[in-house]
Amino acid sequence: MVIGSLVSVFAKDAIHNCFGRIRDKKWGIFGVVPASLLGIASPLCMYGTIPIAASFSRHGMRHDWLAAFMMSSVLLNPQLLFYSTALGGTAMAVRLFSCTLCGIFAGLAVHFAYGKKMFFDFAGFEPRASHDTDPNLVMRFLKNLGRNVRATALYFLIGVLLSALFQRYVPADGFAELFGKRNEGFGVLMAATIGVPLYACGGGTIPLLQQWLFSFLLK
Secondary structure, three states: HHHHHHHHHHHHHHHHHHHHHHHOOOOOOHHHHHHHHHHHHHHOHHHHHHHHHHHHOOOOOOOOHEEEEEHHHHOOHHHHHHHHHHHOOHHHHHHHHHHHHHHHHHHHHHHHHHHOOOOOOOOOOOOOOOOOOOOOOOHHHHHHHHHHHHHHHHHHHHHHHHHOOOEEEOOHHHHHHHOHHHHHHHHHHHHHHHHHOOOOOOOHHHHHHHHHHHHHHOO
8 A cells, every 4th residue: 555655646647647648659559558558557546547538538649549548547556566466476467467468458449440530438527636735745645545545445354354254154175176177267257257246446355365365275
């Protein structure tokens, strides 16, 4: 949370300015790659990303690049990336790689389906006022960290509760068998299906994922 707040307070504007500067680059379709990476670097949540993207659109940003930026920004941000280190370096790398690819594929889909036509309709979206306005940098950081904690703490506790219930009532052997090597295809489908109604923020899923990984190690 501390590192994520540091990025949000001291690097957010630089990241978004960097994305704005690529508008005039002649990268064509390959611009979806840096756009997706900058989306991951952006610390904004989904509700903050859309108004920012609307602002870029009004200044002539290509919509395939916007699609890549928005998709990866919604899926991953610096806070969640740092949270993911609790699952190990491999899990963090998989999350980073897969979210980057999702952003790139979103940009490619918009490019090939719409070409240079407008895909997004941002009418009515205006950039939100920044909360990081305290003239004292230390207080600005502490206020951002407080908002970060409030936004994450409840879901993190829910994740701890779910992992405890899982550890207490779900047999590790049975779970590992269901999602193990014998049922890899079915396990992926089942995991994706369970993930839809079992909503929690990215940080809140960490304890649950830790318990699941522990079950596989026991197996």
